[in-house]
Each structure stands twice: as structure tokens, then as C-alpha cells.
Amino acid sequence: MPNPAISVKDLRKSFGDFEAVKGVGFEVDGGEVFGFLGPNGAGKTTTINMLCTLTKPTSGQAEVAGYDVVAAKDDVRRHIGLVFQDPTLDGYLSAEQNLRLHAELYGVEKHLVKPRMEQVLKMVGLWERRGSQVLTYSGGMRRRLEIARGLMHSPRVLFLDEPTIGLDPQTRSSIWGYIRQLQQQEEITIFMTTHYMDEAEFCGRIAIMDGGEIVALDTPAALKEAVGADRLRIETADDERAIGELGERFGLEATVSEGAVSFAVADGEEFVPRLFAEMNVPIKAVSLSRPTLDDVFMSHTGSTIRDAEESSAKNRNRAALQAMGGARR
């Protein structure tokens, strides 16, 4: 395994005059589970598409498994596995036929097709159902099959674009189970995107992406550490006054969300007693939480991931309208 498994320098992609990826750079080591976290429209899929040679970068450089994604497309393709955000199975074929087709397209040695298929299908728990048409599969089963297919040719790097989106919690956690198992069994690097905060926690390192840029990159623990502050939520008799008092006495900026006053403060545990001692507004309840990736996202972008999604949805609608104007996609 060449090290690093993925190396990216100042990668950019523009669609017309809209810059979807604005110069990202990072390296992923062999064997790592690396996550891209960001709201819809952040540019995660566009980045993945460039790394797996589906989209040509506007500028910048990227190497995957030691090969340049523009100059050595075929070599990159031989060494990567892909699970797209949108399904790409042939529903009319059986699971087995889908995998065989994949093995043929990738030129897997004939005598290894069967044993490899058995291994990957058993891993995702679909071996017994291998003969059924994929049309009869549930969403979760299809996603598991796509993962198995992505692994059919023993890729060095597996790209997973939102592998758990829209799945039930049970399937989500089993997909995480496979990722752990893969890490142990095969020499494989995993690059995944997600917009679920809780999942990003499972990655070795994560890059937080927003508006086409990487705003932070580190291990989840280090990122949270760097936020420094804990989050306090208090329920009070008068939220307005509480916010005012917090500002005057402690110089803290608080907001009301979901029926409670919420603010960030360093060393929350030590702050709570002071809060009770010095506030005039009666406090009914208090809860303290360690920084989450939500807070990390907030501290780097100034908005929550959910707000970011809403504003990007507006952008997308505009883009869709423009796209409908043009005849060709």
C-alpha cells in the first residue's frame, strides 16, 4: 500500500461560474477510516467524483493509491471500490448476477470470482438471498449489496458516499460493523462522507466541509477538544432576562433554542455553581454537555449543520431551475 493512500492538493471544481469545491487539500494514510462531514451541498460528492475519476478537476492535483486521478485514470479505477450516494444496482438481475457482472467488468480471475463473492455476500448477510432479484430487496439490503459489490475486486481504497443515508438505525449500525471488520481483515483504506454527526465519530479522522472548503480536519476527539467550551442549557422562568443577565455578568452570548437558553462556556462544571450563585432569574433546570461535533461545526462555520442544509437547499433549487433551462445535462 503506497502511503499516503490518498493525497490531494488544492483540488477545485467549478460548474459554470459556480465553484463547488474551492481548493481542498489533505492526505489519508493507508488503512485509515477517513470521513468527510458536511451538510448537503458542501461539495462532498463532487470531491469523491474527482477522486474516483468520474469528474475532471478544474484544477489541482489528486493521487489515489499512488496514481494520478487525471493522468492514470485506469490505474486509479483498478484500485478503488465505490458505493455511490444513489443506487446503481441492476434491479432485474439477482444479487449474484450483479456481482458477477462487476467481477467481469473488473477482470477478476475466473476461479476467484465465486470464493470472493461468497466472502463479501456472507459479510453483508446476503449469501442466502443471492439468487433473488434485487428488485425484491429492501433499501437496506440493496445498500449492503452495493457495499459487497464495491468490495468484489479487493480495492485498496473504498469510497462510500453517504453509505447510511436514509437507512434504519439497525442497518446503519451493521454497515459500521462491516467497516470495522474490513479494517481488521483487509488492507483497505476507507474514505466516506456523511452528514450524520454521530457517525463521523467513528472515523479515525474527519474533515469538516462547508461551502466547498475544508474548515477543520483532525481526529474527532481533537476537534472537540479544540472547541474548548462545554455547552450549557438552562431552563429559566424568564429567558429574555436570563440572556440579558448572562451577557452583563459573564459576557456570554446565549440563544434560545428548543425552549431553553443555550450557551457555550469553558469549564462548564466549574461554571454551574457560579451560575446559581450570581443569576437573579430563577433557574428551573440545567444540563451540561461536552462539545459534540455539532459544536465543532458551529464553531468553525457559525451555523448548525441543519441551518447550513436549509440554506444549501435553497441554492440547489436555484441550480435545478437553471439546469432545467439547459437541454443537456
Added chain:
Amino acid sequence: MSERPEPRAMASTTEPLPAGAGAPAPASPPTVEVRVPPRSWRSEVRAVKIVWHRELIRFQKDRMRIVTSLVQPLLFLFVLGAGLQQLSAASTHGVELKTFIYPGVLCISVMFTAMFSAASIVWDREFGFLREMMVAPVRRSSIVVGKVLGGATVASFQGLILLALAWAVHVPYSLTLVVGVFALQLLLAFSITAFGVMIAARITQIQSFMGVMQMIVTPMFFISGALFPSGDLPNWLAVLNRLDPITYAVTPMRTLIFNHLDISAEANKVLNPPITWFGWEVPIALQIFTVFALGMIMLGIAIVEFNAGD
């Protein structure tokens, strides 16, 4: 669609974390390492073959399509053929109308099936499967060639079903007839599929695609003389008829079938007149070559188009 989780999946989903640690990893089979070889002509051939094979598998599973695409040619043959028989009896020199239009109907059936075959590439795009093929470490031309050959094969199988009806229109069987008809059908199917795939590179919506295909293929079919002899046509129609590529598939097909019929020279002259360019009689071989050459050109354009796309 209802969720039907596997018992095994249930067992391993309780805990997202360390697989293998506590969870009884159900007798996980040994790791099988495979290797993807660098690209070579052999891998390209394998890719063409599997894409071709997929079309056959899908055709075989799609029984409905086999039946529905028989409706139109059967209507032409037996309803139109029998209905118009009364009007035309005088001018066909004793040849039954359904026998006369049989070669044309063999061509239509192939044309429309080939059109549907080509549409499958649009469906593949819609359902994402095209991407799976496009990111494989093989040339896109292999995918396109496999697709066109697959579509052509499927369409000519469909044509074979109609060939089975030869007895019903009083065309005697012979080996040369069957082989000849199949070869011509394969050729026509290839060219029409190549045409469809070429169009599909640009038109990505299934409705627009079918619309455009109907708009182009239906007039081509009518003008080709599949349903009438191309001898004494009004001038404007004669010109269009000579420009229409389908003419050069229909005429060889009709010649082939008529050669197997026991009909008068007079009837043959009226019903199957030779195609002429400014008075020059175009040899059948050249007609066949024209269809083939057009097919190859369109395949070439389709490959260029698919290579250019993202």
C-alpha cells in the same frame, strides 16, 4: 417494499462497535484476495461480453416485452394484410397481401424492438447502473459496443419469433431462408440500436428519447416501402424512399423472401422492383453494405459521445 432483514444481519447489528470482539462473527469465510489486472484487450473483450450477456439475461426475464412487441407486427400482418386484401387482389398478381408485406413486417418488428433495446441505456442512466459500468477500468467503447451488440441480438431473437410465422403467410421454409433472414435482421437491428444509442448519449430523459425515436423511426419505416412496392411512386416519395436507409434493409429482405416463393416473373417485377439511383440498379450487396456502414458510423459517433461525457 417491505423490510425483510436477514436473521444473520439482525444478529450482527446490535452493536455498531468492535466487530469480532463480542459479536459471534458467524463463521466468517477466509479472506479471498483478488487482483484487478492492468487493462488489456482481453479485459475489453470480457467487458463487451458481459454487457452483451446482460442484455440477453434481461430480455429473457422480460417475458412481457416479448409478448407486447409482437402485437404490432401481428396487426400489420393479419389485420391489415387480410383487410386490404380485397382492395389489392387485382394488382398483386395472385400473391396474397400478407405474403407481400411479410418481409416488411419482419423489418418493422426488428426496428421497434431495437429501439426499445437502445432505450435501455437511457433507463440504465436513470437507475444509475450506467455509472457502475462507466467507472469500471475498461474503455467506454467496450461498454457501448457490448450494449449495441446486445440490443441487436435481442431484437433479432424477437425477429426469429416472427420467422416462425412464415407458414401462416405461405412462405416455405428452407435453411437459406432462415439463415438469410436472421442475418439481415441482425444487421438491421445493429444499425437501429447504434442509432438509438447515439441518440441516447444526448437525450437523457426517457420520455424525450422515446418521442424522438418515434418521430424519426416511424416515418423512416413508412417511407421505406415496407408496406408498398417502391416502383412507381410519385417523384417526391421516390426521392425520400431512396434517401431512407431502411429501404436498403427492406429490399434485400423482400428479395430474399421472394426468391423462395413460387410466383410469376410478372408479379416479382411489380411487387419487388429493383431500387434505382438515377436509373442505375443498386446491387443488393451494396444495399446491405449501406446499412452496415451507417450502423458503424453511428456506433462510432455514439462512442465519441460517451467518451466525451463525464
